[in-house]
Amino acid sequence: MPTAGDGPRVQRLAHPDDTVRARALRLPRGRPVLAVLGPVEALGTDLAATVLPVLRAVLADVARSDSVVVTAAADVGVTHLVGLAVESLEGRRPRLVGVAPSGRVAAGDTEPGEGEVRLNANHDTAVLVPGSRWGEEVPALFRVVDAVAGTKRPVLALLVGGGAVARAALVDHLGRDRPLLVLAGTGGLADEVAFGGLGEDDDLAVLVRSGRVAVVHLDEGADRVVAVLRRVLADRPGAKLHAPVPPPPVWPRLRFRAPEPHPVVDPGYVLDYPLLADAIHEANQVVAPALHECEVAALRARERARLLVVLAIGAGFATTVFAALQVWLGAEPWPGVLLAVSGAVAAVLAVVARNGEDPDVRARAEQLRALYFDHLAAPPAVDDAERDERARDLATAVARYRHEPVSQA
Known part of the structure; x- marks a missing residue:
């Protein structure tokens, strides 16, 4: 250089x-x-x-x-x-x-x-x-x-x-x-x-x-x-601008890596609907960061739950192996001890995995996504005062969905 x-x-x-x-x-x-x-x-x-x-x-x-x-x-x-x-x-x-x-x-x-x-x-x-x-x-x-x-x-x-x-x-x-x-x-x-x-x-x-x-x-x-x-x-000539959705992985990752932020709507959508340009810009500024944060939290909880399920299956398999050893070895005490430990571990992991995912985080993400498209569907603001008021209402709604308890109704 x-x-x-x-x-x-x-x-x-x-x-x-x-x-x-x-x-x-x-x-x-x-x-x-x-x-x-x-x-x-x-x-x-x-x-x-x-x-x-x-x-x-x-x-x-x-x-x-x-x-x-x-x-x-x-x-x-x-x-x-x-x-x-x-x-x-x-x-x-x-x-x-x-x-x-x-x-x-x-x-x-x-x-x-x-x-x-x-x-x-x-x-x-x-x-x-x-x-x-x-x-x-x-x-x-x-x-x-x-x-x-x-x-x-x-x-x-x-x-x-x-x-x-x-x-x-x-x-x-x-x-x-x-x-x-x-x-x-x-x-x-x-x-x-x-x-x-x-x-x-x-x-x-x-x-x-x-x-x-x-x-x-x-x-x-x-x-x-x-x-x-x-x-x-990263793509070859002729590739689309939008990213393909990858299939879910079979095995959970031991180290979670947050996905990169991605557009909620296709980046070229503004060209087809220029009247929505301001609304898309406002939603991308206010709603999209909070939506990405909630989606990452939901993915992290899901990966943790999947990992616990895999560990529970492994502990269950170990329980079966130790039970077979107990039958085979007869009077030997150590397979029975390992059988009891692995069975207890499998039971605990199964219970923890059942409650591993956070439904509130997923619900928040869905609410924010709905808020994003509701903002796009609203009629255009007639003047700057109405536009500023909508921006304040949008920020207030985002804060509410991020921090207030999720309604179970």
Whole structure:
């Protein structure tokens, strides 16, 4: 990983339509790719401060999956935030590749001229394409993506804000039937896509409707963004954005590991029903964390009960073995002692296992899930005052379901 003083290794294409070969550009091959798309202008301070932790979590997870990040190479806009996020990571960092028009960036120690910006120093490689306008690098950017991912590795685009350049890149990306993750609440093109702001006759609107698109609001936190990203980068091209439900394990696990948070509704649901965008966002913020907490508690109790059942069966089997030994050995006293102990243990484990699961926790989870969909089914708020009142009522209901005694009626 280069330091701020070293800068990226610069590779220049002789022609905008040159074939991109990973080996010639000294790029890794056969890796999953995350293409970060966004504005080439600076983000506002408040928005940047909110986006940066999300990018940090995303890039840390990308590094664990040995994926490659492809962005614009210029140290401006969302690419600047990507560089800051990588610089703040501890331990392993992802490989960063940037693509930019050569007439808009200053490479090496050259001072930026008018209309130019520096290359981001945290990138490993910067591929410069002949051109003097932003957007001319987009075809080459996706040739770089193809060279790194090949035909067998997944490619996910993450859209943060964005304008005309991001729109052109998005058309190219979705036209290849590749998945897109939209970070709503970041303004620009991302909010147009997330909240139904695209025109009916817009080609991008058609691609979004027919493509594999997930929407996560910025306020929902980095965990939800990372959860969607993991499912896509772990699968092969053409996989769905939603996670398949795994069959229940035969044997209980001795060490319980809580499952990752997952969307209650499909991440692309907002695109089909934009009027529900606010309600889904509110429910994901207020209800979904409490629902996940209750579901994890219920799963933990169920795993504990299943483990006790298995131990009770084992103790029962031991009781049978010791009974057979008692019959076989006749006057020997020790099989009888072990028979009594194992029988008592089996009886105790059976009683404890019968009461091992916590029905209250499961009931709380079901109540919270019903509350989630009730909130989605309610008519849209007529004004901000009603919306704020509903948000307070929703938080109050969540607190009640989490802490008050469960009704047995």
